[in-house]
Amino acid sequence: MDQENELTIRASFIKLIQGDITTQEVDAIVNAANGSLMGGGGVDGAIHKAGGPAILEDCKALVEMQGPISAGMAVITSAGNLPARHVIHAVGPIWMGGTLGEAEMLRLTYEESLKLAVENELSSIAFPSISTGAYRYPVEKAAPVALETVAEFLKEQKKGIKISFVLFNEETYNAYQAALNKIKASILPKKKHS
Ligand code: AR6
Numbered sequence: 001m002d003q004e005n006e007l008t009i010r011a012s013f014i015k016l017i018q019g020d021i022t023t024q025e026v027d028a029i030v031n032a033a034n035g036s037l038m039g040g041g042g043v044d045g046a047i048h049k050a051g052g053p054a055i056l057e058d059c060k061a062l063v064e065m066q067g068p069i070s071a072g073m074a075v076i077t078s079a080g081n082l083p084a085r086h087v088i089h090a091v092g093p094i095w096m097g098g099t100l101g102e103a104e105m106l107r108l109t110y111e112e113s114l115k116l117a118v119e120n121e122l123s124s125i126a127f128p129s130i131s132t133g134a135y136r137y138p139v140e141k142a143a144p145v146a147l148e149t150v151a152e153f154l155k156e157q158k159k160g161i162k163i164s165f166v167l168f169n170e171e172t173y174n175a176y177q178a179a180l181n182k183i184k185a186s187i188l189p190k191k192k193h194s
Contacts, residue, residue, distance in 0.1 A: 011160030
């Protein structure tokens with residue numbers, strides 16, 4: 001039986017953690033980046049600060065090769081001094097009120113990050129709550145999109161992948177816990193009426 005903050009899907013699982021993503025010892029942490037890949041505030045600033053200049057150097061080399069990236073895209077770099085092995089830089093949508101395809105774009109951002117992880121044979125990935133800080137996506141709306149997208153992806157994977165959502169504050173953690181509870185309730189076998 002899963003703990004309250006966990007969901008097992010085939011050989012994989014999703015786990016919610018309240019904490020700082022820069023301390024996670026995983027194959028890759030995901031950065032909520034912007035398209036310039038030149039760093040910024042929030043989790044992006046924390047990752048570059050803790051990881052040191054090697055990450056920015058990799059980002060600069062990528063931008064030189066392929067130009068800046070757009071919302072919904074993800075790229076992978078080394079992780080400098082971080083305990084993680086790689087950083088996946090993903091660009092979420094800026095919230096514009098919800099009618100401009102933000103949910104679809106957020107879904108794509110998680111999917112592209114997961115595809116990149118599988119392509120690189122990574123099996124433990126930590127996500128922050130993409131777009132719910134400076135990009136103002138309401139967390140109670142972003143949490144179900146994030147968790148459903150990851151759950152759908154894991155259903156298709158034979159090889160187990162450990163996904164953690166590392167949520168920086170209590171409000172964010174609670175929103176993800178509420179969304180996880182709803183997903184769990186929706187997949188429980190329906191009770192038969194006698
Ligand atoms: N560990 C985990 N989560 C964190 C950490 C941390 N160390 N620090 C902040 N968060 P944001 P966005 C949470 O603003 O909304 C940047 O300037 C934070 O509390 O980092 O996608 C980029 O360069 C929130 O829940 O990302 C872009 O320009 C979540 O991470 C822009 O912000 C996301 O907040 C991207 O905005």
